[in-house]
Amino acid sequence: QWIYLNGEYVTKEEATVSVYDHGFLYGDGIFEGIRIYNGNIFKCKEHLDRLYDSAKSIMLNIPLTYSEMEQALVETIRRNGLKDGYIRLVVSRGPGDLGLDPRRSPKASVIIIVEQLSIYPEEAYIHGLKTVSVSTRRNVPDALNPKIKSLNYLNNILVKIQANLAGVGEAIMLNSQGYVAEGSSDNIFIVKRGTVFTPPCYCGALEGITRAAIIEICQKIGYTVKEEPFTLHDVYVADEVFFTGTAAEVIAVREVDARIIGEGKAGPITTRLLQEFRNIVE
Ligand code: PDD
Numbered sequence: 255q256w257i258y259l260n261g262e263y264v265t266k267e268e269a270t271v272s273v274y275d276h277g278f279l280y281g282d283g284i285f286e287g288i289r290i291y292n293g294n295i296f297k298c299k300e301h302l303d304r305l306y307d308s309a310k311s312i313m314l315n316i317p318l319t320y321s322e323m324e325q326a327l328v329e330t331i332r333r334n335g336l337k338d339g340y341i342r343l344v345v346s347r348g349p350g351d352l353g354l355d356p357r358r359s360p361k362a363s364v365i366i367i368v369e370q371l372s373i374y375p376e377e378a379y380i381h382g383l384k385t386v387s388v389s390t391r392r393n394v395p396d397a398l399n400p401k402i403k404s405l406n407y408l409n410n411i412l413v414k415i416q417a418n419l420a421g422v423g424e425a426i427m428l429n430s431q432g433y434v435a436e437g438s439s440d441n442i443f444i445v446k447r448g449t450v451f452t453p454p455c456y457c458g459a460l461e462g463i464t465r466a467a468i469i470e471i472c473q474k475i476g477y478t479v480k481e482e483p484f485t486l487h488d489v490y491v492a493d494e495v496f497f498t499g500t501a502a503e504v505i506a507v508r509e510v511d512a513r514i515i516g517e518g519k520a521g522p523i524t525t526r527l528l529q530e531f532r533n534i535v536e
Contacts, residue, residue, distance in 0.1 A: 277346025
């Protein structure tokens with residue numbers, strides 16, 4: 255396995271960064287998770303746009319131009335000989351003296367890891383996931399803008415820990431006003447009487463690229479889709495609930511806080527959207 259590390263290709267064992275890297279010391283950096291399907295980088299432009307927007311927002315200077323970054327992705331995939339897989343692209347503030355002033359880190363670190371992906375088993379897409387809502391809140395709008403895909407994932411990790419403790423695969427995070435925001439690493443959708451709903455990003459959701467692809471598919475095949483705030487009650491009484499994300503694709507939810515959703519398995523609209531999504535990528 256070859257890893258891109260600051261312009262060089264090194265083995266997994268050699269791929270190390272400094273303990274002074276501010277990405278490590280302060281979570282100062284950004285990242286993207288990207289899929290490779292059939293040798294193609296899925297939504298490459300969208301991911302790079304989000305990466306460069308996140309960088310601009312936090313005043314992080316990525317030492318590669320957009321097209322150099324694209325080439326680095328392609329070359330890392332080529333060297334690893336993968337047709338299908340997952341890319342983790344990380345840009346951290348880079349090594350610098352202690353102290354959180356970003357001026358101490360003049361050179362950002364750029365890392366590209368390409369791997370085989372293993373997430374949910376195929377049966378989970380048919381039967382759906384059990385989930386719970388958790389007490390960890392996404393603070394909007396006073397905290398970090400959720401549109402920035404930053405290395406600060408502690409909030410999400412706390413959500414994951416609560417999911418683990420409840421013995422479920424994913425959990426639902428609310429924002430500080432009590433509206434549903436997203437999962438630990440996926441966007442959430444609900445379906446009620448044929449209409450598809452997802453929280454607007456101002457509710458604390460990442461502007462997910464899979465989310466955008468699903469909204470587009472809904473519009474194309476004639477499902478009404480609305481970006482509207484909703485509460486846990488709306489989730490409990492929904493006909494269908496599903497998550498979307500680069501790693502998870504479109505995964506149904508069969509239970510939320512012990513309330514069975516619909517028939518307790520992937521519903522017809524979720525199943526159709528997963529099919530349509532896989533038609534696009536495969
Ligand atoms: N997840 N929300 C959060 C908090 C996320 O971390 C992610 C991505 C999403 C879905 O966004 P997208 O569709 O652009 O992947 C929503 C990880 C990194 C992943 O799925 O790869």
